[in-house]
Amino acid sequence: MIGDSRDVYGYITLDKFLVGRGMAEVERNLGFHAGRLSRGAAFIKLMRLPALTEFDLAAYSITAQHRYTAPTGYDLDKLKAIAASQWTLSGGNRLVKVIPVIGHDETMRDEDQYPVGAGVPQWRLVTKTGIPGIVVAETHTGADVYRPAC
Structure with a gap:
């Protein structure tokens, strides 16, 4: 439900790539198979920013987890920073999690x-404990558009 607190785990992205888009476009943006969001999703904003030790680089959605390898020859901590x-924590660069x-x-x-x-x-x-978040939107069909409540 919108306003519910949830601990966030796994993959996150920036809100600006999702806001105002229908579920089919969100699927394409994130690299979910067609129809994955046909029954909707919860969108959760993070309530605090992760520390450098609480996240790993995951590149872009053109590279799924099963194909990703961390870059070598770079200072990964600097790239993370x-x-x-x-x-x-607000606006287009806020971090969000999509849970289909x-x-x-x-x-x-x-x-x-x-x-x-x-x-x-x-x-x-x-992080094993997750990052605190709040549900800012729910969609219920593939025809819905992501419009955060806050």
Whole structure:
């Protein structure tokens, strides 16, 4: 429900790549298979920014987790600090988590379930306790548009 508190785990992205878009476009942006958001999703904003030790780089949604390898030859802490310096708790650069009603399907191949996305930036939270968040929107059909309540 909108306004509910939730701990956030896993992949996050920036709000500006999702706001005002229908579920089919959100699927394409994030690299979910067509229809994954047909029954809706919860959108959760983070209530605090992750510390550098609480997230890993995950590149862009053109590279799904099963294809991603961390870059070598770079100062990863510096890259993480650069990314984190752009994050906010409000506006387009706020961090959000999308939780589809239709969950991960163990019977689908990763290549089918997580096709190449549109290239939005993403990060993977690695903290065991999660990051506090609040549900700012819910969609219930694939025809819905993501419009955060706050």
